[in-house]
Amino acid sequence: MNDIARQQLSIQIESMDLLNGQIKMEAHASAAYLAMASWCEQNGFFTSAKFFFKQTEEEREHMMKIFNFLIDTGGSPISPEVSGINHEFSSIKDVFESALQHEVKVSESIKNIVKKARASMDITTERFLDWFVLEQVEEENTIRDILDMIELTGMEGVGKQMIDNSIEKWIEE
Amino acid sequence: MLVANTKYCSLRQDASNRFFYLHLGHKSIPLRFCELLAVREKILSLEMASLFYEESCPHDFKILTLCNQQHLVLLTIEEILDLRELLLQAFVRMGLSCARESVYI
Numbered sequence: 001m002n003d004i005a006r007q008q009l010s011i012q013i014e015s016m017d018l019l020n021g022q023i024k025m026e027a028h029a030s031a032a033y034l035a036m037a038s039w040c041e042q043n044g045f046f047t048s049a050k051f052f053f054k055q056t057e058e059e060r061e062h063m064m065k066i067f068n069f070l071i072d073t074g075g076s077p078i079s080p081e082v083s084g085i086n087h088e089f090s091s092i093k094d095v096f097e098s099a100l101q102h103e104v105k106v107s108e109s110i111k112n113i114v115k116k117a118r119a120s121m122d123i124t125t126e127r128f129l130d131w132f133v134l135e136q137v138e139e140e141n142t143i144r145d146i147l148d149m150i151e152l153t154g155m156e157g158v159g160k161q162m163i164d165n166s167i168e169k170w171i172e173e
Numbered sequence: 174m175l176v177a178n179t180k181y182c183s184l185r186q187d188a189s190n191r192f193f194y195l196h197l198g199h200k201s202i203p204l205r206f207c208e209l210l211a212v213r214e215k216i217l218s219l220e221m222a223s224l225f226y227e228e229s230c231p232h233d234f235k236i237l238t239l240c241n242q243q244h245l246v247l248l249t250i251e252e253i254l255d256l257r258e259l260l261l262q263a264f265v266r267m268g269l270s271c272a273r274e275s276v277y278i
């Protein structure tokens with residue numbers, strides 16, 4: 001088979017499909033963090049809101065990174081539809097817990113794509129995802145640290161205010 | 174050169190102009206590679222179960238537009254399933270897929 005198709009596309013087609021799924025997931029994360037920022041603003045956690053506004057931007061950058069990779073490799077990136085964003089949280093702890101849940105899901109999804117890429121010998125995609133694997137370690141770790149801090153501080157009395165003030169530490173420039 | 178064929182359709186490629194030709198019954202649709210990807214996306218993202226509901230697929234066929242609405246095709250459920258099979262097969266043949274079953278999401 002004269003490989004016209006291979007000359008046009010540098011990755012496996014299944015990798016492209018999975019990466020399109022990941023684009024959607026990053027877009028969903030971005031929107032979910034925006035909802036969390038909104039909740040924080042409305043409930044007086046202004047520093048936490050700032051944290052989530054920044055996360056929103058980062059998730060969009062992740063999405064664009066994958067989007068551009070698909071363009072560079074000759075694939076067909078799909079602009080994602082996002083729905084089902086939760087805006088209801090029972091506490092600031094609840095907000096960060098669901099953020100952690102989100103990040104864990106994203107980590108698992110990325111590892112799954114790495115595994116599939118490896119199985120199909122798609123080294124290009126596997127190497128591209130190296131950055132994401134390590135980024136996820138950092139993101140999970142950040143939110144775990146914040147949850148530890150919330151646990152230690154406690155939510156009674158001035159606890160909530162102290163929690164919000166402490167978040168500043170995790171908003172790197 | 175023939176890339177793949179199934180009961181109702183076939184896909185050929187022409188190395189001289191780098192075009193693919195999708196034959197659906199009497200119709201032959203010339204496609205650039207990116208258009209072939211778009212056709213694949215369109216067909217594989219059709220929710221198969223919904224084809225069997227009257228509202229989405231009345232009288233057993235579906236009307237699809239392909240290639241930025243340049244082509245209008247009318248396909249029965251059986252032809253859609255066949256085209257789906259063709260596209261899966263074609264990408265395996267072209268060395269861009271090792272999966273028999275699509276991981277399409």
Ligand SMILES: [Fe+2]
Nearest residue numbers: 026029059062
């Ligand atoms: Fe992300």
Ligand SMILES: [Fe+2]
Nearest residue numbers: 029059103139
């Ligand atoms: Fe993240």
